[in-house]
Amino acid sequence: MSEKLLRVGTTYIPVTNVELSSEWYVNKLGAELSYIDEDKAILNLANQSIFLVKSNENQSSNFIDIYGQERFSLTFEVNGLNALEAVHKEFIEKEIRVGDIENRGHSGRNFVFYDLDDNKFDVWSELSPIFKEKYLI
Structure with missing residues (x-):
């Protein structure tokens, strides 16, 4: 191909x-x-x-993994831990349902949030290297 x-x-x-x-x-x-x-x-x-x-x-983009945990299907990225913490704080102030900032054992930190229909999304503190290079971040 x-x-x-x-x-x-x-x-x-x-x-x-x-x-x-x-x-x-x-x-x-x-x-x-x-x-x-x-x-x-x-x-x-x-x-x-x-x-x-x-x-x-009762439709959502979420799914259940083999361990019975509800998973998100989409992760948003921000540029670093400070940005992640600022977005987390802003979401709380805007009364968006959010989870705690987590250390999941890989680089960076994450948190989850939900929309009005309980679609679950992830936010990660690490921008992909290709995105950084392309947009000169």
């Missing part, structure tokens, strides 16, 4: 109320709304297109 996958362009997230959820992502996470209708909203967030898709209740 001479061609390869270059990047993740879009992530789809199930939500029960597209309008309310899009407002939450814009106001709480700083996403930019680029389109909305009754079935979906398209947001720009963290150099990616995020589709909030109207779904039935």
